[in-house]
Amino acid sequence: METKQIKNCDIGEGTEIGDFVSIKDSEIGSNCRIWRFVNMYGCKIGSECMVGSLVEIQENAIIGRETRIQSHAFICSKVEIEENVFVSHGVKFVNDRYPPSGNSDAWESTTVRQGASLGTGAVIMPVDIGENAMVGAGAVVVDDVPPNAVVAGNPAKIIDYRD
Template sequence: MNDPQRVKVGVRDVEFGAGVKIVEPCNLYECKIGDNCFIGPFTEIQKGVSIGPRTRVQSHAFVCELVTMGEDCFIGHGVMFINDTFATGGPARGRHELWRETKIGNRVSIGSNATIMPVQIADDVVIGAGSVVTGDITTAGTYAGNPARRLASRR
């Protein structure tokens, strides 16, 4: 019988700002977390991710490579960021050149269990719980659904 390769959950090679709070267990590696952020338990934040100051990432969130978040954002429980669009009809299988980036503006709130495909989201946007964001959001407002559509403007 063969033993499996074991990779431990942990925090390594992270650039933390001042006043950051993380609740373990979580898996954070080779990323940047700004001042006064909160990272909830059972989250994974991967290599190269940048999270702006005062952003909260709640439990069970998955933030993959190529994601950048602005300041004062809220990422709800179970939010999933995706960087592989299956452009060739299936997974990229390690071909990073097929991955796409996501840029989240400032003061963006994303409700629990939303899925965020590789997109750009403008400042002052609210994404409803369970929504699937498949295209860029260029105007402030509230968006929800699958695919997410604008429900209201933001004042």
Template sequence: MPVVNARIDASAELADPALVNVYGCTIGAGTRVGPFVEIQRGAVVGARCRIGANAFLCEGVTLEDDVAIGPGVMFTNDRHPRAVTAAGALMGPEDWTLETTRIGAGAVIGANATILCGLSIGPGARIAPGSVVTRDVPAGAHRAGVPAAPSHPAPHPSSLLTPVEAP
């Protein structure tokens, strides 16, 4: 698996360059990339991001700073994927339309989520593991399910404690 023609900040960490497929992309300062990750040409990864093992960031994906991508997260960039043209020829770059996706600063995308193309996930948004995101997600929102729908975050453990009355 190659690391080819990528602009990778010197402070970024690749789990093992032999275990990633990173080409023609940009990876920002302090970002950590896990094993068996593919980041394609034209993808942009901001500073201090964390990309879990087996994630796939295709052309057209932009992660702003401080984004966490869980293991096995998949992005798409073609709304109507096909193998061949109407004439039966294998499709080439000129035969489809690239759809971009932007993930806002501080967003978290849980393991095995799928993010369809042409979307924006706002800063600080949280996507639950296994979700399929089919629509834009506003800043700070939580989404879960297939298709992903509004959800409420789990309560913080400290909020589950019963207050003790003063003597």
């Protein structure tokens, strides 16, 4: 029984990939760890990243180096996550404000800046999350988050700033 389907990929030296994965048309940097039951296609992952079990990363998503993506996260097309970001368990990104639009040209992009941290179960609409910002667990982010801001709630509001 074949447990890995890896097709048309550029995988860096020292990268470990678990069983029961499907990775197609993707670029993965060196010294990464991809856990079991991961689905990735048409994406780019920087070096020294970790992708947890049961994660899906869609085409045209970009993940910067030294980023950790915990289990059950969903990263859709048009998401860019910069370096050294923490994406906790069950974070979901949305690129279609009015699903199902059926028109990928209408999808919107999201950028998560360097050093940001996204809490468990957060939902991230098409926004810009600033450098070193922190999104609380369960937050629904519908507006841009300034650098160093701490946001929480539904909809997420600024509750503090990080030093």
